[in-house]
Amino acid sequence: MINTTKIAKNNLKQNKSKSILIIITIILSTLMLSSIGIYIVNAGAYQKENTIKYSGNYQGILANVDEKQADILSNHADVELTGEMNGVGVEKLEDDSNISLAYMNEDALKLNSFEFVKGKLPTKENEIVLDSGALKALGYKNKDLGERIKISYNDYKNDKKIEKEFIISGILKTSEISEAGKYYYAIISESYMRNTRNMSQEDFNIYVKFNDKSNLSIEQIKEKLDKIANDIGLDTINTAVNENYINALKPDMETIMGGVFVGLVIVLSSILVIYNIFYISIVTKVQEFGKLRAIGATKKQIKNIVFKEGFILAGISIPIGIILGYVLANIIIKSFMNIDAKSSQLPVILLVAVISFISVVLSLLKPMKVASKVSIVDAVRYSGNKISNKNKRKGYKNINLNRLSHANLERNKKRTYMTLASLILSGTIFITVSTALESFDAEKMAREHFPYDIEVRLSGYEMNSDKNPKNNLNILQMDNPLSKDFFNQIKNIEGIKRIESARSVKIGMEDYDVEFKYDLLQSINENDVKSLSKNLIDGKINLERLQTGDEIVITHVDTAKEMGVKAGDKIRLTLYDGDKKIKKEFKVQAIAMGVPSFGIGKDFIDRTLKYDSTSSLGIYTKEGKYQEVKDSIKKIAKSNGFLETDFIDSRIESNKATISFIKIMGYTLTGIIGVIGFMNLVNTMITSIVTRKKELGMLQAIGLTNKQLVKMLNSEAISYTSGMMIGSILFGGILGYIAVMVLKKTGLSYATYSLPIVPILLMIVCILIAQFITTYLIGRSFNKESLIDRVRYSE
Secondary structure (H helix, E strand, O other): OOOHHHHHHHHHHHOHHHHHHHHHHHHHHHHHHHHHHHHHHHHHHHHHHHHHHHHOOOOEEEEEEOHHHHHHHHOOOOEEEEEEEEEEEEEEOOOOOEEEEEEEOHHHHHHOOOOEEEEOOOOOOOEEEEEHHHHHHOOOOOOOOOOEEEEEEEEOOOOOEEEEEEEEEEEEOOOHHHHHHOEEEEEEOHHHHHHHOOHHHOOEEEEEEEOOOOOOOHHHHHHHHHHHHHHHOOOHHHEEEOHHHHHHHOOOHHHHHHHHHHHHHHHHHHHHHHHHHHHHHHHOOHHHHHHHHHOOOOHHHHHHHHHHHHHHHHHHHHHHHHHHHHHHHHHHHHHHOOOOOOOOOHHHHHHHHHHHHHHHHHHHHHHHHHHHOOOHHHHHHOOOOOOOOOOOOOOOOOOOHHHHHHHHHHHOHHHHHHHHHHHHHHHHHHHHHHHHHHOOOHHHHHHHHOOOOEEEEEOOOEOOOOOOHHHEHHHHHHHOOOOHHHHHHHHOOOOEEEEEEEEEEEEEOOOOOOOOOEEEEEEEOHHHHHHHHHOEEEEOOOHHHHHHOOEEEEOOHHHHHHHOOOOOOEEEEEEEEOOEEEEEEEEEEEEEOOOOOEEEEHHHHHHHOOOOOEEEEEEEEOOOOHHHHHHHHHHHHOOOOOEEEEEHHHHHHHHHHHHHHHHHHHHHHHHHHHHHHHHHHHHHHHHHHHHOHHHHHHHHHOOOOHHHHHHHHHHHHHHHHHHHHHHHHHHHHHHHHHHHHHHHHOOOOOOOOOOOHHHHHHHHHHHHHHHHHHHHHHHHHHHOOOHHHHHHOOO
16 A cells, blocks of 8 residues: 555655755745734734824714703713713913813723823812823922812903812823923813803713624714714714724724735745746656656545645644744844734734645645656656757757756756746845835925925814813914014024915805814915825816816815715805904815815915914925924924924934835845745755756766866856846836836825936845855765766666
């Protein structure tokens, strides 16, 4: 009885070089698949955790809810949790820190992801909870539970300054966003709220989580919120969906599709290499399979032998690849990306194991079929070379090393072409990816959306706050921090070349059934027109007509869809000029992708509005004066909490870090694919030596030196390398150009095409070095066997 398992094991021991190459190939492909899969899962979990951390895990919010409506809402059949929040006042400190005092119940804390460092919610009238940032800002950094503090806050209702002593009952963790914005929280007790407020006039914000556990869409949640609002007698204008949280629950399809594409490339590369190695191994063991057929082995048993060889190698390689991939992914995620997300990685590991095993099985299908078709007659006739169908064989009167190496390549054209195809595929992928990566320029990337050197802009304002009406954009612009006085102050700074200003106006869309009733109308200049024209959806942009104020551009596609309008339609908007409202009709000139939602000429805004609507100042500096101007602007802007600054060097450095990380990931990936492809060349070279052992031994017997043998092997390898270079540069250059054009059309207009000369030269050098080392080691191993044994060798 033929033991197929034993034969498979013996074959692997006999052909150690083949086994090692396949193991390396499977390990590398599994490593990449598992690390990519784990990265995608962890990145998704991190995004979700981060969103919950900063945006809360409530599905929607109802604003301006009175106490009676809040009681009805808490018992609503569709609602699981209701978090109640009532703003009381705010303390503004000299360092521009703001401490917001509010009542919040336990569910509100839970739904807004507040985290206690220690302590508990206040129950007594004189108890309070603060976050650690608020304590630090108030100068009570070392205060602990049970200790007394004083807070002086402006009451929202009567705008009076109230000073009150509280006892600390709990301390909350301060979020990074609160730290950056210097906006902190102090939570008062329900009894303090009731004893200091007229509850019949108080309005609550209610954070809602539904009983329905299914993944509801934003539209479905909005419908539910509106239904609940109607049930409790609240206008639906007061409902809003927590879009950040809802979107975070959905998988990031761009990342997933990118991972799937890369995974497919890796799988196809490894399938091609494993198939090639097995195929070459089988066609060189025709006599062995013929002998097995002669002693009674069936076609099925021959297939089983080949399958078990692959199965054993996969069983060794896949676990090692998964372990290395797990380690690599976690090093990248935790060390380089500072991501610490809790996610289940077992499903990814199991999926990768299945995919890797399937790729090995697919690689074996053709070799199994070829092996099973070997007959006894074929085995007897087999000489190790393909028999030409032609009657005449081309020969040479004189022979040299180049002709010997060329003859070997011609001997088995299919093997030569398959090896060459694998190498060209790896080289093409490398050059294509390199072209795309080298098309990124950190400064051009920054200048795409930031044409000036320094920007000072309004920030921290609100659109329609009942609690903080003074913070609403239109009211803030009545005493605009970016007024002409501010403009004149910075204009005189030494080193400023010119200043560009932009306008922003709060607008209302009361006549339309849209989710957000308030948005921004922003001034558009020639640069904006160029940018928007690249992302035009409908119509055509004409700046002259925009300056008249009769026409408008909608720069947010979803807003146009919500409003149900297209280019040529007329829309009616409310412009907020300080405490005044201006109703105006506009013709939609065009619809394009951009931010914010509406654009018009600056001349129209300046003519129409009484108050200064300047929202940003773009500053261009003289050569060599950038740092001086930057330091001066920083000092001036720091004096107002509604101003923030942005600098070109910060953007460039941020872009450089992003590009560097992308390049590391991209070149690592393509490098591993290149190594997988190189395994094919190594296998071909080893097989070439083994199948010609007797022939080469005879050549050495008649005078071929060891040096000439290595030179001949190098000549063969250079033939592969040359073919790879020509094919890779040709196909990689074309695909690289296409890749850059696709990047430009998908919004990365700063991408510029250039052939990546340095990466290509590095690739050539690495391949040549690896090739010479490989041929040297193969030749050295070959020469360890005695000449007599080589001449006597017969498969």
